[in-house]
Amino acid sequence: MICDMPRRNPGRERPQRRKSARHENTRHGGTFRCVGCRLDVPMSAPGTAHRNHCPNCLTSLHVDHRVPGDRRAGCRGRMAALSVSVRPDGEWLIIHLCQSCGGLSANRIAGDDNARALLSIAVRPLSDPRLPVSALLLTI
Amino acid sequence: MSTNSKSRSITNTETFPCVRCGLTVTATAPDGARRNHCPSCLHSQHVLDRVEGGPSECRSRMIPISIAVLRTGEWMIIHRCTRCGELTSNPICGDDNQLILMRMAVRPLAQPPFPLEAFGDL
Numbered sequence: 001m002i003c004d005m006p007r008r009n010p011g012r013e014r015p016q017r018r019k020s021a022r023h024e025n026t027r028h029g030g031t032f033r034c035v036g037c038r039l040d041v042p043m044s045a046p047g048t049a050h051r052n053h054c055p056n057c058l059t060s061l062h063v064d065h066r067v068p069g070d071r072r073a074g075c076r077g078r079m080a081a082l083s084v085s086v087r088p089d090g091e092w093l094i095i096h097l098c099q100s101c102g103g104l105s106a107n108r109i110a111g112d113d114n115a116r117a118l119l120s121i122a123v124r125p126l127s128d129p130r131l132p133v134s135a136l137l138l139t140i
Numbered sequence: 141m142s143t144n145s146k147s148r149s150i151t152n153t154e155t156f157p158c159v160r161c162g163l164t165v166t167a168t169a170p171d172g173a174r175r176n177h178c179p180s181c182l183h184s185q186h187v188l189d190r191v192e193g194g195p196s197e198c199r200s201r202m203i204p205i206s207i208a209v210l211r212t213g214e215w216m217i218i219h220r221c222t223r224c225g226e227l228t229s230n231p232i233c234g235d236d237n238q239l240i241l242m243r244m245a246v247r248p249l250a251q252p253p254f255p256l257e258a259f260g261d262l
Contacts, residue, residue: 085206
């Protein structure tokens with residue numbers, strides 16, 4: 001499987017934000033159901049302690065307000081993966097856009113996220129026919 | 141209304157200095173839209189609060205972190221505030237630095253978390 005391959009650029013470890021919400025003892029038994037593809041997803045994820053999106057379709061739910069994990073958003077709209085950003089240490093982030101209120105959020109990808117879905121978002125600007133190719137030629 | 145806005149765009153000579161590179165930028169883009177980031181370095185300033193909808197008191201520098209393509213084909217720049225971490229998205233202007241735009245667009249593929257060779261036969 002693609003997801004099980006070793007990372008090419010592991011980089012250095014970056015400490016994660018302390019986790020305030022605990023999901024093991026909730027009535028869902030530590031899982032959530034994806035609002036996009038209805039997949040039952042366990043909260044525990046390889047590579048991250050802050051899974052907030054479905055590893056299959058990358059859809060998330062708008063439950064946090066300003067601080068990740070605060071659960072103070074009254075929106076609860078579906079958040080679709082909008083784009084991919086890269087941290088200076090090489091970590092990928094998914095930028096989610098709320099389909100109901102237009103809010104944005106960023107979350108680190110997990111180790112079991114769908115590589116094909118991630119790549120299709122990442123190449124979206126490059127597959128645009130109006131791509132500024134002249135800028136690329138300048139760099140050569 | 142259209143003639144009014146057109147004449148305003150011609151006579152509007154308002155400028156702002158870029159918070160990162162110091163370039164003096166006209167507040168109006170060539171297409172008449174209001175500009176919110178520097179066309180040279182694409183950095184912005186956190187003056188609007190996205191969550192609450194009013195003016196923001198943060199006023200810190202906002203770094204362009206990503207390019208997003210909407211369903212309409214429009215390119216958006218995702219900015220993140222260096223102080224409070226707020227994310228905003230703004231449409232690109234015609235005179236934005238295409239080199240930086242392209243650099244941001246190819247950045248994920250330059251540092252992939254998985255080997256891209258596996259996608260060669262797809």
